[in-house]
Amino acid sequence: MSTRQNILVFRELPADQLARLQAAHSVTVADPKTDRAAFDAALPLAQALIGSSFPIDAAVLERAPALKVISSVSVGVDNYALAELHRRGILLCHTPGVLDETVADTVFALLMATSRRVVELSNLVREGRWTRNIGEEFFGFDVHGKTLGLLGFGRIGQAIARRAALGFGMPVRYHTRRPVDLAVQAPALLGHAEHRTLDALLAESDFVVAMLPLSDSTRGLIDARLFSRMKPGAIFINGGRGATVDEAALLAALDSGQLRAAGLDVFAKEPLPGESPLRTHPRVTPLPHIGSATHETRYAMNRLAVDNLLAALAGQRPAAVYDTAAA
Numbered sequence: 001m002s003t004r005q006n007i008l009v010f011r012e013l014p015a016d017q018l019a020r021l022q023a024a025h026s027v028t029v030a031d032p033k034t035d036r037a038a039f040d041a042a043l044p045l046a047q048a049l050i051g052s053s054f055p056i057d058a059a060v061l062e063r064a065p066a067l068k069v070i071s072s073v074s075v076g077v078d079n080y081a082l083a084e085l086h087r088r089g090i091l092l093c094h095t096p097g098v099l100d101e102t103v104a105d106t107v108f109a110l111l112m113a114t115s116r117r118v119v120e121l122s123n124l125v126r127e128g129r130w131t132r133n134i135g136e137e138f139f140g141f142d143v144h145g146k147t148l149g150l151l152g153f154g155r156i157g158q159a160i161a162r163r164a165a166l167g168f169g170m171p172v173r174y175h176t177r178r179p180v181d182l183a184v185q186a187p188a189l190l191g192h193a194e195h196r197t198l199d200a201l202l203a204e205s206d207f208v209v210a211m212l213p214l215s216d217s218t219r220g221l222i223d224a225r226l227f228s229r230m231k232p233g234a235i236f237i238n239g240g241r242g243a244t245v246d247e248a249a250l251l252a253a254l255d256s257g258q259l260r261a262a263g264l265d266v267f268a269k270e271p272l273p274g275e276s277p278l279r280t281h282p283r284v285t286p287l288p289h290i291g292s293a294t295h296e297t298r299y300a301m302n303r304l305a306v307d308n309l310l311a312a313l314a315g316q317r318p319a320a321v322y323d324t325a326a327a
């Protein structure tokens with residue numbers, strides 16, 4: 001009996017990684033964003049899915065009765081109907097770890113850009129408006145030595161904390177539901193990072209960085225109340241998921257002067273709609289969800305996702321399985 005199984009690839013993979021799948025299995029490539037009909041046509045026979053950035057919801061799963069495994073080319077799993085996957089016994093794999101340092105670099109780029117007004121002042125030069133020495137109205141805000149408050153202190157949060165504490169001399173405060181045992185999980189941060197309640201963290205932090213997954217417990221968590229508890233003049237950065245933030249409350253906090261600036265890699269709706277005031281707000285630095293978008297890291301994510309899928313289809317335990325039961 002053939003062990004070749006039907007894989008539906010729903011986002012472009014590097015050619016060599018696609019070839020690894022094709023060598024062992026029957027592969028259909030169909031991106032639902034550009035060819036929904038081909039994606040829908042492949043679902044009924046698909047035993048495995050691999051891709052990202054498309055919601056695999058209960059309606060999609062209903063049309064994929066043969067599905068056994070999904071391999072996401074992302075660490076975040078908010079695009080998947082987790083309870084339904086658990087109910088159907090479908091394995092979900094993802095790509096933790098390989099992107100931590102790159103995403104932390106991106107978050108730090110936003111921290112530096114917002115505090116030192118990099119984009120705004122670069123545009124001033126490019127547009128021929130640098131006609132005299134820069135005065136106080138264009139001065140920035142120091143990063144080194146300031147207090148960093150991290151909402152979420154998992155793999156990526158800790159990579160951000162290492163940069164802040166060890167590179168920039170920043171005291172780090174973090175908020176999670178369960179404090180981390182630094183001696184065991186993050187020894188490099190012993191003496192540099194401390195757990196805080198949410199309100200205590202907001203009151204102390206000059207920079208508040210959200211690096212949270214999107215879940216029932218984090219959706220809309222960062223709302224008007226939280227912005228009002230931040231230090232006046234704080235900078236807010238979101239590198240996690242857009243829907244953890246009430247964007248209207250964020251805009252109000254910027255407009256009232258409560259927030260100095262915001263750096264955003266993620267938005268409630270992506271791509272960011274043209275009419276969103278966050279696109280052009282003078283004190284917002286928006287990025288198009290590029291946290292992990294380097295050649296090296298995207299390749300590593302694709303390779304891990306293919307490793308995960310091939311292992312699962314061979315009846316082995318993949319390296320990175322997401323526990324849908326805990327969702």
Ligand SMILES: NC(=O)C1=CN([C@@H]2O[C@H](COP(=O)(O)OP(=O)(O)OC[C@H]3O[C@@H](n4cnc5c(N)ncnc54)[C@H](OP(=O)(O)O)[C@@H]3O)[C@@H](O)[C@H]2O)C=CC1
Pocket residue numbers: 075076077096097099103151152153154155156157175176177178179211212213214215217218239240241265266289290291292
């Ligand atoms: N911008 C981008 O391109 C990228 C964005 N991401 C996003 O970043 C997220 C985090 O990734 P990663 O660090 O690997 O994930 P981890 O699972 O390692 O860390 C998640 C952290 O969030 C905390 N957390 C979860 N729920 C809550 C809550 N309700 N209140 C407070 N803290 C909470 C967890 O602690 P505890 O459970 O104890 O509360 C943990 O510290 C991903 O899920 C993804 O959405 C990831 C990669 C790239």
Ligand SMILES: O=CC(=O)O
Pocket residue numbers: 073074075076077099291292
């Ligand atoms: O947002 C990216 C991810 O890997 O999750």
